[in-house]
Amino acid sequence: MIVEMQVARKKEIGYFLTDGSEEVFLHQSEATDDLRQGDRVQVFLYHDHENRLAATMAMPHVALGEYGWLEVVDMSARLGVFLDNGTKKDLLVFVDDLPKLQDEWPRPGDRLLVTLKRDKLGRLLAKPVTEEEVVKIAQPADASMKNRQVEGTVYKVIQAGAFLLTEDEQILFVHREEMTERLHLGQTIRCRVSFVREDGRMNGSMRERKEVQYGEDADKLLRYLLHRDGAMPYTDDTPAEVIRDKFQMSKSSFKRALGKLMKERRIEQKDGWTKIVKTD
Structure with missing residues (x-):
């Protein structure tokens, strides 16, 4: 949550901020300016590693109510994957919001299109965007896209294949028979558009065109x-x-x-x- 708060008092290791009813600690390392008592500052509120509400002046890449691409920085088989959101505390995508098969999980360096949510304790978590959210932002492709090479990132994996969102925010589906390797969530690949549907969605192939493939x-x-x-x-x-x-x-x-x-x-x-x- 991004809010404006006032510096109530300064301590050696940081500042206590107030909104008039509640105080939150801003550590010196999380302040981007030298503050004085009475200053009003815009901060991002989060729960630290001890589950205490804390503040930072570093603004997140994605805030509550927004969506965006975040890089995977770590993973835990028990918890899920962690994303860099521009602040010192990485965002967790909980295991329940990831594919059941762990080899379909994103790896460090991959990117996920996510939005934020709060758990029962009020802590911020990330979750992959839903199909409905992708459809809202997706742009339709036209027939001229056929046989073009495009780059896209996997946002959904199903048994039949994988759905990608391209650089131009177009939806592209790669059937498992058209893959040269098994794809996982968050993976970015280049592939050829093999078909453009009437609704503007595309089918893609990681294989060469048939006449080229025959020769190979x-x-x-x-x-x-x-x-x-x-x-x-x-x-x-x-x-x-x-x-x-x-x-x-x-x-x-x-x-x-x-x-x-x-x-x-x-x-x-x-x-x-x-x-x-x-x-x-």
């Missing part, structure tokens, strides 16, 4: 074949789980890459094997 997958298979003296026991009929485990690609991507190489007459399939076509 084909090159990957060729390198593998060369390391095996030009032959491998994997073909169009190989089970999908074997393909994913061996090459980290889907069965359909594997078949497209094989098809590209066969069309170029660089490989052939015979008796359950794929082989490089030898040229004289």
Whole structure:
């Protein structure tokens, strides 16, 4: 809470401030000016590590009733994650407001879009913004965004994928099948806009466009074949789980890459094997 208070008296280690009915201590290290009795100052009130109400003249990045991006500075498996709000006391995002899976939690250095709340004891906590709050600030995208590279930060993770808010405050969804790595809350990535919906939301992909990906997958298979003296026991009929485990690609991507190489007459399939076509 940001309030204006008056200096009631000065002590060696700080100041006692009053609003006329209650006194709050402002430590010398939390004062940005040399104050005198009777001065009126604007301060931010918070609960210190001993749960005592205290004041600071350092203004928070995000105040009660506002929302903003704050950096993650620490995490505790038992409590949650701590955010830098511009004051000496970091803000806690309690474990109950984070994903159930801890590997989906934000890491130090990530950024979270949050607002503030008070717990039952009146202490300030941070919480990730809700979907409804994001929708209020989000800007619609138009068709010209398709295939553009955008940067966005994850604000919500679900089983099917992750929702991001881009630099231009547009909503973008990345399906888990379009991820090259598992995303977590607060992570910032660059990806390609693969589709723009009628409502202005976008779908994105961390993968290259198909024609580029086909070439990369084909090159990957060729390198593998060369390391095996030009032959491998994997073909169009190989089970999908074997393909994913061996090459980290889907069965359909594997078949497209094989098809590209066969069309170029660089490989052939015979008796359950794929082989490089030898040229004289």
